[in-house]
Amino acid sequence: MELLEIRPxxxxxxxxxxxxxxxxxxxxxxxxxxxxxxxxxxxATRGEAGIDGMDPDTAARVREEEQIASxxxxxxxxxxxxxxxxxxxxxxxxxxxxxxxxxxxxxxxxVLLFNNRDHWAPGARNSADHQAVGTxxxxxxxxxxxxxxxxxxxxxxxxxxxxxxSPQSSHAxxxxxxxxxAIASLSxxxxxxxxxxxxxxxxxxxxxxxxxxxxxxVGVPAALAVEVWNF
Numbered sequence: 001m002e003l004l005e006i007r008p009x010x011x012x013x014x015x016x017x018x019x020x021x022x023x024x025x026x027x028x029x030x031x032x033x034x035x036x037x038x039x040x041x042x043x044a045t046r047g048e049a050g051i052d053g054m055d056p057d058t059a060a061r062v063r064e065e066e067q068i069a070s071x072x073x074x075x076x077x078x079x080x081x082x083x084x085x086x087x088x089x090x091x092x093x094x095x096x097x098x099x100x101x102x103x104x105x106x107x108x109x110x111v112l113l114f115n116n117r118d119h120w121a122p123g124a125r126n127s128a129d130h131q132a133v134g135t136x137x138x139x140x141x142x143x144x145x146x147x148x149x150x151x152x153x154x155x156x157x158x159x160x161x162x163x164x165x166s167p168q169s170s171h172a173x174x175x176x177x178x179x180x181x182a183i184a185s186l187s188x189x190x191x192x193x194x195x196x197x198x199x200x201x202x203x204x205x206x207x208x209x210x211x212x213x214x215x216x217x218v219g220v221p222a223a224l225a226v227e228v229w230n231f
Contacts, residue, residue, distance in 0.1 A: 001225065003218040004171035006160070008032055011039040012108035014099055014137040016089060016129040018047040018067035019189045020114045023201070025164040026074050027175035027182035027211055028112070028224045033075030034178075040078040041071055042102050044095070044133045045086040051195040056086075062191045070188035074181055078106075091132040097150045099133075099140035104153045111158050113137050115165035134163065141231055158231055166227035172214050176221045182207050 011032055013021050021029065021041060029039050047067075048060035064081060071079050082098050089095065103111070116134020119126050138161060143149045145157035162173070175182070186204040187193075196202035215223040 001170060001172055001217045003220065003223070004173050004226065004228065006110070006173065007035065008037050008108075008110035010106070010108045011037055011110045011112055012042055012103060012106045012158075013039065013112040014042045014044075014102070014133065015114045016044045016127075016133040017050060017086065018043060018063040018070075019050075019186070019192055020130070021112075022070055022182070022186040022189060023165065024182065024207060024210060024224055025112055025114070026070070026185040027178040027207070027222070028162075028164075028173045029076060030074035030178040030181035030185070031173075031175055039074075039076050040080070040106050040108075041067070041076055042080050042082065042099070042106070043067065044082045044084045044089055044098075045129070046081050046083070047086055047192070049086040050192060053195060054191065059191075063189075066189045066191060070185045073185040073188060087129060089129045089132045091136050095132065095136040096140045096143055099137050100143040100150050101153055103140060103144035103158060104156045107156050109159045111137065111141055111161040113161055113163045115163060115167070117167055119167060120165070121167055137161070138229060145231070160231065161229040163227040163229070164224055166225075168227050169225035171228050172218045172223035172225045174215075174218070174220045174222070175211060175224050176215070179208050179211050179222050182211065
């Protein structure tokens, strides 16, 4: 793994659910917004199927509110929800089109994604929603730059995609000094974290070890490991 030197000006994070960005990637967002970057969030769902003890209509409202609050912690004011169904997102043209049109609207130079591989580590399966949204987003980046694919809006070409949480991470973004911001951002997902019970990922402090471990691999105090795609 090697350190990635990147200074984005406009970032669009594209993920499946509220909280996906907060499991590590928000540290990079906090760093970039502090440096003056315009960072925005695009979520495929409202996370309505994410809390076992809460009915979907209530969960959708609560999780949308928590996501907006979480984004504000790291300097993000624009949070858009696509209204796909949590838990049953399908990879396909409708999803690709929704994301491509969002890329054209927001005009990022950098797209930040969440693991789209079928696993986190050997024996640890990734969710179908993460796979569908991440893969569709990678394809939509190319779609957005081609005026003849999903015509009707002006094309826009992003330069790079960074996939956080990928088991095939090849680079890392230095996020030294932004662990506390990442923890504070994840902590805004109060109802979701409470619903996790005694799951280790219910404690936002676990991010400290996660980001410090990636930092060790590239010789800095804290880092976000990413898989890199150039366009």
